[in-house]
Amino acid sequence: MSGTSLAGTIGKLKRPAQKSPVSFFEFWPDWLFYAPVVAFWTYNAIRYRSITLPSLANPRINAGGICGESKNAILGLAGPAARAWVADYIGLSVSGHVDGDDLGRALAAMQRAGLNFPVVAKPDMSCNGVGVRVVRDEAQLAAYLSGFPRGAELQLQALISYEGEAGIFYIRHPGEKTGRITSVTLKYPPVVVGDGRWNVKELIAADDRLNAISHLLLPKLGPKAAKIPSLGERVELVFVGNHCRGSTFKDGLSVVTPALSARIDEIMQAMPGVYFSRIDLRYRDLDALREGRDFKIIEFNGSGSEATHIWDPEMTLSRAYKDQFFHYGESFRIGAAFRKTGLKPIGPLKLLALWQHQKRLMRAYPTND
Missing domain, CATH: 3.30.1490.20 (ATP-grasp fold, A domain)
Known part of the structure; x- marks a missing residue:
């Protein structure tokens, strides 16, 4: 690849400038941030007379994907039009x-x-x-x-070698011919670029965002923190593009075009029984993503999905809750529509058992990158 084309590719993927390295609520304890979300879920449970109604938002996924779902089983639902886009x-x-x-x-x-x-x-x-x-x-x-x-x-x-990573939220109500993209999160895993003089720990300290989340990064780096990268060498600090591991999430709804919407709808129409999902994918560059091409889907998430654009460092707390309430409200509305057809949501005790089983397994898994 020529220097010019490489610079162009990096330019299309680079993290946008931001006013603050972290939002003031970005790393609140879960119990504090999610308290209003739990209250909203409880309100809807009373309103719809079911605390587990969102389990019907994706009738073909175990528990609708609230928790305890199988990644393999979900990908196995993909028909040819969807399978072509799955890694x-x-x-x-x-x-x-x-x-x-x-x-x-x-x-x-x-x-x-x-x-x-x-x-x-x-x-x-x-x-x-x-x-x-x-x-x-x-x-x-x-x-x-x-x-x-x-x-x-x-x-x-x-x-997948594509550098870009995104989460695209898709919602379609029963009976609707087409669905819609309601959220896009552009994910930027933490990276430092060497200057031949400073070690990784010093490069982290020199970056406002990375320094603010150094407590998430340094414990996992070990001896790697003392390494001095050569001039221009990119060092990926984590592999998983996850907010709780230090990735920067940016609100990317502006990248949605008719071409991207049509492509995602085509894929989701070939995912029978999946109406409420965040699609995690890797893409070549933003121009390609806007045109609905050159990307690979890593996984489909279900009713437990979060519209992760809320973790954009420039997000306001009021907008974050508004968007959370909208998405979880949609899961109840879709579930209610399917309940009218005679389907029944998972029982609360069975859902609790699934959640406990998943938590036990997660404690036993190998450490992640």
Whole structure:
């Protein structure tokens, strides 16, 4: 790639300028920030006479995707028009005993699916990037499998080289011919660029945003923090584009065009029983994304999805809650429409058991990148 084209690509992906490195509520404790959301959910539960009604917003997903859903099962719903946009993957389970040939079975499955290293290894049931790791060879895959909970399901997915990462929220009501994009989050994982003199820790301190979230970054870096990158060398501080791991999230609704809307609707029409979902994807550049091309979907999330643009450092608290209430309100409205057809939401005790099962698994997964 020529210097000119490389500069153009980076220019299209670079993080937009921002007024403040963090919003004043961005790292509030969960119990504090989500208290109004819980109150809103409770209000709707009383209004619609069901606390688990959003489990019907995606009738083909276990519990609607509130929690405990299978990533492999959701991707397995994709018809041809959707599958063409999904990153290649395989699902498999770890044997119930330590001496099982997990590596051999995984390599054979990769060969059948045409997957080559590097791949992204991730739990089939998880959230917030827990347990996600880039696996670059057989030795790393063997180590990942050996540290995985016995009998649990996982996914191996092609590592997509596109630098851009986004979450696109899509909503369609039963009976509607087309759906709509209601939120776009552009994700920028933390990166430092070397100058040949400062180490990674010093480069973090010199960046307003990275310095403000250094408490999230430094504990995971270990010896890497003392490394002095060469001039122009880009050092990715985390792999998972997750807000709680330090990625910057920007409100990207302005990138939505008729072409992108049509493409996402085409994909979601080929996801039977999925009406309320945040689509996580990687894209080549913003121009391509606007034109609805050159991207790969990593996963579809369900009724527990959050419109993550609310974590834009320039977001106001009132707008964040307004957008949260809109999206969760939509999940209740869609669920109510499906209930009228005779479907029944998951029972509260069953949902609680799913959530507890997922939490137990998440505590046992290997550490993530």
